[in-house]
Amino acid sequence: MKQLAIISGKGGTGKTTLAGAFACLAKNKIMADCDVDAADLHLLLSPKILEEHDFFGMEKAFIKKDICISCGKCREICRFNAIGKTYIVDKISCEGCAFCAKICPEKAVEMKKNQAGKWFVSETKFGLLVHAKLGIAEENSGKLVSVVRGKAKELAQEKGVDLVIVDGPPGIGCPVMASLSEIDFAVVVTEPTFSGLHDAKRVISAARHFKVEVGLLVNKSDLNPEITGKMKSYAEESNISFLGEIPFDKDVINALIAGKNVVETGNSPAAGRIREIWKTVKDRIYDGDT
């Protein structure tokens, strides 16, 4: 079983559009939407939820007013400034270390379970999708990504599916790292802008730091052919496979508004390029396998 991730560094470059298209083109696969705090892949796949599970994040401290003697020890040791002057815990700032509960001389601090989101297994028109919804202003998105990935892998093994497609989050932080563990190949989707180039370089370094092999792809490439050229040479110099370019194409947006992905709706220039790119990516994933 192989795992393919789609990442970008910069947001809004086309990760989900590409993941949706790959979901349509790959024959036998399971999809995992790992952008858990702004999940969008389900909008392209009309999912029917089969399973729904609670996700519990770190426990949160709760101070029992009737027992608390206002001695101030908890406020003194809390490094997250989560305990106010009136000994009420700010749930958003509390990171669940439980230091306060351990130090409280009156045992007035209780650590309470915290439901920080939900995750789902859904049937879609292109196969199974594991996705999630992080609760409002909750943390631990990295841990939720690991839960989603774990389930996708388990389903793939159980059903004899040989590919998991991971739609990753933007950035280079905790949820991105959780999206990159055990990945066989990562597609970095970028756009020909100085910001896109700057951010792609950082996420590529991050992926390489974790020994993940990457390929680079330029979306909306005709917006600035000069920077697209720079990206090609950057890929060459850094020994990264250049997977291709996708032209700016209004059909991508039109398809999205219809709740579809661009390879489903016809033969626009972008759809043609994405099909070619998928072939290249497929070859790369199974590179060296017999």
Added chain:
Amino acid sequence: MKIAVASGKGGTGKTTLSVNLALSLNRRCCLLDCDVEEPNAHIFLKPKFLREEKCNVLIPEIDFKKCVWCGKCAEVCAYNAIVIVPPSGKNEGTGFVFEHLCHSCGACEYFCPIISSKEASSATEINKEIKPRRLAKSISERGSNQCSGSAKAISEKKKEIGKIEFGRKGKVDLITGRLNVGEIRAVPLIEKVKKNISLNLDAIIDAPPGTSCPMVEAVKGADYVILVTEPTPFGLNDLVLAVEVLRKLSIPFGVVVNRYDYGDDRTLKYCARENIKVLAKIPFKRKFAEAYSKGIPLVEEFPECSRLFSDIFKRIESEMFS
């Protein structure tokens, strides 16, 4: 006034709006790039960088010569960031700190017992009876406690997770947080960048995308948040999530619809239904996208756009002070 520019979805125009707002203010102001995983404001502002600061977090370090294998540190760590392997048979004891799991809460150092060197040399197995024998000093005093003469096996060392760069261009002070590649904790760095907000200057905070902890940290304490979105199903889905976050945090906000003529009308209908103020609608123009691609701020390439951005500021001011 502190204004944060956020969005659920990435790539909707947060940095474009932040930079152009700062440039249109026409008075001294501070722009804080809190998208520390992928900071971009400097690409457009092109400031002269004057200095930089390191951003450190505290990570436990175990001195195995002093460790008595009581296992207290691993037991109190809520993040499972410490593993202690006591000696057994011929094997010497050892332990590991998984730095990426550590939240720097300080509990391990606090609960690590003070042991005399004699006790330490005779300790060979886990002794759970050992209790901490002194209260930890307050956090502000902690730094002075990190000399090698500490009687505890655990001390806290500084670990660099990123940098803060200070630059200036014209009337705009730029403060950029830049997470080191390979580091995963954005929140402590965002917190530190925001410590540089000065009370007598307007501050514009360029937030990271998403709706989880880095975004929350960036918008926390702001007087007003501008949510930038695009009128596509993805943009709308993520706008709704971001609106829920701001309502929970009780921060006033308004929406800027970027490329408003590029998608459908569901986003504007949602805003009307939810009584959300639309501060501005920016049209899609290929020439705007091209200027962006080259790292040129809109107000520099197209001075007629200045009005659009200064009007956003005026609308927020009149909303806040009315």
